[in-house]
Amino acid sequence: NAGVTQTPKFRILKIGQSMTLQCTQDMNHNYMYWYRQDPGMGLKLIYYSVGAGITDKGEVPNGYNVSRSTTEDFPLRLELAAPSQTSVYFCASSYDERGGGRGYTFGSGTRLTVV
Amino acid sequence: AQKITQTQPGMFVQEKEAVTLDCTYDTSDQSYGLFWYKQPSSGEMIFLIYQGSYDEQNATEGRYSLNFQKARKSANLVISASQLGDSAMYFCAMRENRRLANRDDKIIFGKGTRLHILP
Numbered sequence: 001n002a003g004v005t006q007t008p009k010f011r012i013l014k015i016g017q018s019m020t021l022q023c024t025q026d027m028n029h030n031y032m033y034w035y036r037q038d039p040g041m042g043l044k045l046i047y048y049s050v051g052a053g054i055t056d057k058g059e060v061p062n063g064y065n066v067s068r069s070t071t072e073d074f075p076l077r078l079e080l081a082a083p084s085q086t087s088v089y090f091c092a093s094s095y096d097e098r099g100g101g102r103g104y105t106f107g108s109g110t111r112l113t114v115v
Numbered sequence: 116a117q118k119i120t121q122t123q124p125g126m127f128v129q130e131k132e133a134v135t136l137d138c139t140y141d142t143s144d145q146s147y148g149l150f151w152y153k154q155p156s157s158g159e160m161i162f163l164i165y166q167g168s169y170d171e172q173n174a175t176e177g178r179y180s181l182n183f184q185k186a187r188k189s190a191n192l193v194i195s196a197s198q199l200g201d202s203a204m205y206f207c208a209m210r211e212n213r214r215l216a217n218r219d220d221k222i223i224f225g226k227g228t229r230l231h232i233l234p
Contacts, residue, residue, distance in 0.1 A: 033221065042119075042206055042224040043160075058221065090160060103150040103208065104222060106160035 002026050006091050006107035013081040013114045021076040021110050023091030031094045032074040033104065034058075034066065036087040043090060049074055081114045088112070118142065119207050119225035127231045128197050135182070136192040136228050138207030144168075147211045149190040150222065151181065154204040163205075166190060202232045 007022045025032065030051045035043040045058030049068040063085060065077040074093075078085060088111050092104035120139045128134045140149065151163040166174045166181045174181040182191040190209075194201055207225040 035224075040227075042226040045221055045223075048221055088158065092160075103152065103162045103165060103210075104160075105162075109158050109160075111158075 004091055004093050004105050004107035006089075006110050008110060009108065010111045011113070013078070013112065015081060015083065015114060017081050018077070018079050019081070019112075021078075021089055021091075021112070023074045023076065023107060024072050025074075025091075025093040025105070026072065027093060027095070027105065028071060029093035029095050029105070030071065032068065033092045033094075034064070034074070034076045035090045035092065036060065036085075037090060037109075038087050046076065046089075078112075083114050086112060086114045118223050119209055121207055121225040121228050123228045124226075125229045125231065127233055129233050130199060131196055134194045134197050134201075134230065136194075136205050136207075136230065138190045138192065138225060140188050140190060140207070140209045142188075142209065142211050144211045147209055149181065149183070150208040150210070151179070151190075151192045152206045152208060152224075154206065154227070156203070160206075164192065197232050199232050199234060202230060204229050 004025045033048040034046040037043050044060045046064050047066040049055045052068050052071050055066050068074050088109050090109050091107040094104045118141050122137050147168045149166045153161045153163050164174050164176045164179045164181050166183045173183050178195045180193045204227045206227045208222045210222045
């Protein structure tokens with residue numbers, strides 16, 4: 001049981017480049033989330049999804065896009081990378097909106113640097 | 116308005132001592148959940164403990180316990196007999212239940228407390 005898998009683990013982008021951060025989970029969770037964590041800070045919600053075909057904005061959605069075509073996958077797209085998007089990105093999932101009393105299951109993170 | 120407040124940016128504690136990490140929260144909901152996560156230097160987020168707002172007993176998970184004081188909106192994490200491996204960043208988080216729309220349901224994180232355990 002792999003849990004939540006994120007790829008890549010590290011990436012350096014030039015300003016203006018685009019990329020997709022991949023996230024997949026094998027726990028049949030309906031709910032999936034993307035967070036970013038800036039240095040020395042807590043996590044801020046970018047986008048989330050309550051099921052295939054349904055996505056919603058979180059606290060800091062600008063500069064990002066998501067899609068949820070399957071239950072398993074929830075990719076995060078950066079269209080025009082900016083230095084302000086340098087951060088660690090975490091994908092998470094949960095069985096239901098309550099996290100089953102155990103919160104979310106997190107991926108190992110993607111460390112992105114925009115130069 | 117900040118929903119989760121962790122007032123201790125950093126703490127130093129001697130090994131084997133107990134440590135309390137503070138967390139206060141702000142919500143108008145009657146039903147909500149409180150979580151603590153640990154983030155070691157390797158970066159992963161590790162779930163530690165959960166407390167539901169209607170739970171009468173304080174949650175415990177091994178050496179971790181949550182000191183839940185509902186009237187004060189406080190959810191402090193207590194680690195007994197601290198170990199060197201407890202050195203990490205600790206995040207308090209809250210999930211509010213939105214009765215009208217489940218789509219609004221999500222977990223909000225505090226800014227964290229960095230705990231250093233000294234040998």
